[in-house]
Amino acid sequence: MTAYPRLAAALALCAASLGSVNAQASDELHYNQVAVRAEVSQEVAHDLMHVTLYSESQNTDPAKLAEETTRALNAAVEKARQAKGVTVSLGSRSSFPVYDDKGQKITAWRERAELRLESADFAALSQLSADLLGSLKMAGMNFSIAEKTRKQHEDALIKQAVDAFKARAQLATDALGGKGYKLVNLNLNSAGFQPQPIMMRGMAAKAAMYADSGASPEIEAGTSRVVVSADGTIEVQQP
Template sequence: MKTLFPRIAAFALLGVSAAQAGTTVDLAAEASRPAVNDQVQAVVYVEARGANPALLARQVNQEIAGALQLIRGKAGVQAKSGNQSTYPVYGREQKIEGWQMRSELVLESRDLAAVSELLGELQQRKLAVGQVSQMPSPETRRKVEDEATRDAIRAFQARAEVIAAALGKSWKIKQLAVSQQGGPQPMPVFRATKAMLADAAPAPLEAGESQLTTTVSGQIELAD
């Protein structure tokens, strides 16, 4: 993993409060750090159309059950049910001509190679890949967010020192808020044709990085 310096920014707005209080300054600072995307989430689904909704549901459920059996044979990969929908297909004069059903499974793992291989095998079973997102695991995210928070707080304090020194005053924190940004990175999904499904190869997955940003905002009070 390449090492990057955290990105730090700060800005301030000077304001005067009530006479009995000292001068207050609205201040914000942010810092960003890269986090390895060591967790992957993939959505796979079965979609089918038919005239009989009961038979259609049985067909889709059988395919989902087969996919779950395959997934459970992969160590380190968890699966859970995703969105499910059934809706009518209308023809002329808005008459129902059939039904369409879609059922999803959500895969999660920290083993990118296992998920890559599994997606290829699931496509051979005629499941489609809806979306693949890569993100830092909860442990990685928490560690990097803590580092970015320390950076942002130091930037906040440094800017407060600059402002107070320029005005020849001492300062104290009056109010403080901390927030984080940075989410999953979705990957483009290439949908395979029926001819391609027979030879579906493992989908290549690269970990990459997400940029996590912590913003510290608040107010300081200046005193003589």
């Protein structure tokens, strides 16, 4: 046998030995292993309020229409910035043609522009929204949880999830008649916040009344459920 075939045979034997060792290691790694999952959750009150208002108008002259929309937005932004603790930003803005009954000739242009408001002070933002309804229309109102609040609750739930995982791991170990278990891996995940339905009582029907009286809309902020799960694998040690 030449040197090259002998070297090839040696390499093949070495590879086969390594494969056998890896296979054995893999078998050992998965010996008496059990997948365990635990999940904890908590209802968290919304502490951020979001309001979207919009201006929508129509004109045969697109330039005058754009000017009219800009003027209405600028006035609303200036007034909104005077409210303490309210974050003001511009949303989407779009214009589109209005056709005649036959759908062939453009008879006018319609433009819509949004103003977005956010605050942790529900009363202040609610009153500001009611004040702005004299010149703008209500597109929507929703609530969320501030990032700082979310992190605080997630941190607390992580510890609870780990404790719940340990309890289930021990339960599985006892059910299999083991004397103990060894943690192989553990993953902690947050499912985020699952918003619950919120109510804005009669907002569309009462918009004109709010604009005339200056009364703020009646709202319910609602809650969201935060879920943290612990997924992992344990290796049950037999007596």
